[in-house]
Amino acid sequence: MSDSTDRGPRVHAGEWTAVAWSFLYFFCVLSAYYVIRPVRDQLSAAVGSTQLPWFYGAVFVATLALTPVFAWLVGRYPRRVVVPVVYLFFIGCLLAFIPLFTHEGLLSPRALGIVFFVWISVFNLFVVSVFWSFMADIWNDAQARRLFPAIAVGGSIGSLVGPAMALSLVDVIGVAPLLMVSAGLLGVAILCAMVLGRWAAVHGLRRHEPGNAAAVGGGMFDGLRQIFMNPVMRTMAVLMLLGDCIGTVNYALVVDYSKATFTDAVSRTQFAATLDLATNLLAITVQVFLARPLLVRFGAAPAIALHAGVTMLVMLLVIVAADPHALVVGPLPWVAVALVVSRGLAYGALGPARESLFAQVPRSLRYKGKNAVDTAVWRFGDMGVALAMNGLRAFGVASLGFAALNIVAAGASGLLGWRLAKRVERGVDPDLAVRTQPG
Numbered sequence: 225m226s227d228s229t230d231r232g233p234r235v236h237a238g239e240w241t242a243v244a245w246s247f248l249y250f251f252c253v254l255s256a257y258y259v260i261r262p263v264r265d266q267l268s269a270a271v272g273s274t275q276l277p278w279f280y281g282a283v284f285v286a287t288l289a290l291t292p293v294f295a296w297l298v299g300r301y302p303r304r305v306v307v308p309v310v311y312l313f314f315i316g317c318l319l320a321f322i323p324l325f326t327h328e329g330l331l332s333p334r335a336l337g338i339v340f341f342v343w344i345s346v347f348n349l350f351v352v353s354v355f356w357s358f359m360a361d362i363w364n365d366a367q368a369r370r371l372f373p374a375i376a377v378g379g380s381i382g383s384l385v386g387p388a389m390a391l392s393l394v395d396v397i398g399v400a401p402l403l404m405v406s407a408g409l410l411g412v413a414i415l416c417a418m419v420l421g422r423w424a425a426v427h428g429l430r431r432h433e434p435g436n437a438a439a440v441g442g443g444m445f446d447g448l449r450q451i452f453m454n455p456v457m458r459t460m461a462v463l464m465l466l467g468d469c470i471g472t473v474n475y476a477l478v479v480d481y482s483k484a485t486f487t488d489a490v491s492r493t494q495f496a497a498t499l500d501l502a503t504n505l506l507a508i509t510v511q512v513f514l515a516r517p518l519l520v521r522f523g524a525a526p527a528i529a530l531h532a533g534v535t536m537l538v539m540l541l542v543i544v545a546a547d548p549h550a551l552v553v554g555p556l557p558w559v560a561v562a563l564v565v566s567r568g569l570a571y572g573a574l575g576p577a578r579e580s581l582f583a584q585v586p587r588s589l590r591y592k593g594k595n596a597v598d599t600a601v602w603r604f605g606d607m608g609v610a611l612a613m614n615g616l617r618a619f620g621v622a623s624l625g626f627a628a629l630n631i632v633a634a635g636a637s638g639l640l641g642w643r644l645a646k647r648v649e650r651g652v653d654p655d656l657a658v659r660t661q662p663g
Contacts, residue, residue: 242423243371246359247378249416253355254379256409257348258386258500259402260318263325264344265499266399266492267337269482274617275334276476276610279341284603286342287349307417310354311410314347318407325400351410358417362424380508387500394493402493448600450593456585457593459644461601463578466637467570468605470535473626473633474563476613481549481559499560503567510572518573519580525645527577531569532638538565539634542627559623566630577641581648 268279297306321340324330331339363371390402451457478499486492518526539562542548548558556564582594613626 251378251382254382255386262496265496273476280607391497472609506568507571524577528641531574535634
């Protein structure tokens with residue numbers, strides 16, 4: 225139990241130093257990711273969207289294989305050991321990739337694209353998960369409620385600075401040196417973790433619940449069983465697949481536009497960085513000025529409807545424009561605008577709404593079922609949609625047909641999400657009280 229002094233939103237005396245280091249830590253983690261994410265996207269553009277099923281399939285397999293490994297790692301070893309070891313491993317990988325980018329012929333563009341695409345997905349899973357695990361290890365529950373929103377701002381700023389750095393630096397230093405920039409940021413993250421670990425040891429800050437710092441019991445298959453057994457989790461899985469449809473279709477259209485428009489890796493990287501910067505700026509704006517007031521006053525349903533309605537509108541504009549490659553906002557074509565808007569609203573409105581619903585379900589569903597939806601269902605959806613797009617292309621479906629498909633997916637997502645939000649927030653849904661345990 226926390227005392228009343230822990231209930232206010234402000235940072236207390238004695239916490240400022242650790243909050244500042246935590247802020248810098250998350251800033252470095254997300255900056256490191258977003259500096260190199262445009263490198264991944266330009267590799268996708270180099271080979272075209274028809275190769276995306278290979279990329280997503282490899283990510284799906286890697287995610288299934290590595291998620292339990294990660295749970296075992298953080299459950300077996302103290303995080304003062306896990307954090308530097310994990311980040312040093314990824315720094316070594318970043319440096320090892322540099323020769324593959326600087327010496328053509330070591331790997332084909334397709335092979336390099338698959339390897340780096342998979343590695344970036346694993347990189348994101350580990351570095352962000354390790355950060356939040358470490359935060360949970362040094363702050364107690366009451367402090368987490370007060371301080372995590374402020375610390376999360378560091379990541380939001382990093383999500384803007386990362387693509388901005390990639391956009392400004394790639395023309396000067398090239399693509400491969402961006403990996404060194406990312407490695408340097410991870411090095412600073414290690415320093416932050418070491419300082420925070422020493423600070424926590426001196427101040428004696430630890431979570432009061434021994435089990436919270438360890439890996440959650442059960443495994444991936446328990447969560448998958450919950451998806452089939454519990455109607456609420458099934459709906460969450462369907463919503464994830466519908467979101468996959470929207471995101472993967474828009475991403476594939478942008479990949480094809482980039483391949484057709486840009487002839488070199490630098491220009492493709494700059495284009496991808498521009499999209500990331502615009503997306504994250506929109507996401508932060510939506511989250512602060514729209515999603516937060518909607519969630520506080522009206523719950524998750526309006527935020528879900530906002531994402532669905534605006535996505536349907538922008539995809540309708542793609543159809544009306546007839547030429548989805550026509551420029552509409554500075555250098556951005558309609559297909560890129562659709563990606564930025566749908567992603568920005570997914571990050572800024574749909575994501576917080578979805579997390580607020582998961583916070584209201586039983587702990588078993590929140591950890592096991594959510595883990596399965598966020599890993600297995602998500603990655604399976606990416607792969608399945610990419611394969612379906614290749615199949616539809618064989619029947620002559622092109623950009624405008626895929627835009628129409630996204631209108632249907634967004635409408636279904638909004639309807640299902642609205643109904644689910646109302647069921648969960650009423651707190652009387654029997655599906656949340658029964659059949660939540662596997663077996």
